[in-house]
Amino acid sequence: MSEAIIPNSRAAILERRSAGALTWSGPALMLFARSAFAVAAQGLVAAVYAAHGSATPWRDAGAWLPVYGSLIDAGCLGLLWCLARREGITLLDLVGFDRKRLGRDLLLGVALILPSLVFIYAGITASSLLVYGNPDAPQIYGPLPLLPALYGVLIFPLVLGHYGADHL
Structure with missing residues (x-):
């Protein structure tokens, strides 16, 4: 297989x-997409809480992250699918699977x-210190x-596993 045939x-x-077919607008959009989808998904749940008279709808909505986290992923995958299609490739083309490199990968x-865990923990600690004034992040999960x-226990960990614990 020649190199020119491989989509990546x-x-x-x-x-x-x-x-x-390939511009910088797609990758630039993807940089902010996850955050935008996260705000939109939590905002949707917060709107339901607000409609039911909650005094703290955004905080209350945080307990539902294991459920709306999948909406965030679906939004990102949908946008990535659209951008890949516009580029003339598929989502599988982005993976670039090569059996010869499987062991090394x-x-x-x-x-x-x-x-990765060290960087994730350091980021959580630093952002908690910056935002809350102490290194302990608030608990984002709650009873459902x-x-x-x-x-949240059976499905979400499988979905979350593809990008690690950076949301915890």
């Missing part, structure tokens, strides 16, 4: 860029777990009704 090859990317993934709680 440098030659294929340069070809899409010269054809105008798995080892690299395992090796990156500890440094049975079905959403089951979803």
Whole structure:
């Protein structure tokens, strides 16, 4: 298989860029998409709480993160799908799976777990110190009704696992 046929090859990317199918607007939009979808999803739940007379709807909505977290992911995947389609590729093309590199990629993934957790913890601690004045982040999860709680325990960890504990 020549390099030009592989969708993520440098030659294929340069070809899409010269054809105008690949611009900086898509990646720039994706930089802010997760935050925008997070605010929108929590805002939706907060609006329900506000409609029911909650004095602290945004705080109350935080308990539902295991449920609306999947809406955030769905929004990001939908936007990524649209951008990939506009570029003339598929979501699977973005993965760039190569069997020859599987062992090396798995080892690299395992090796990156500890440094990633250190950076995640440091980011949570620093942002909590900056926002709340102490290094302990507030508890964002809370009690939920049975079905959403089951979803949060059985399904959400599988969805969350693709990007680690950076939301905790």
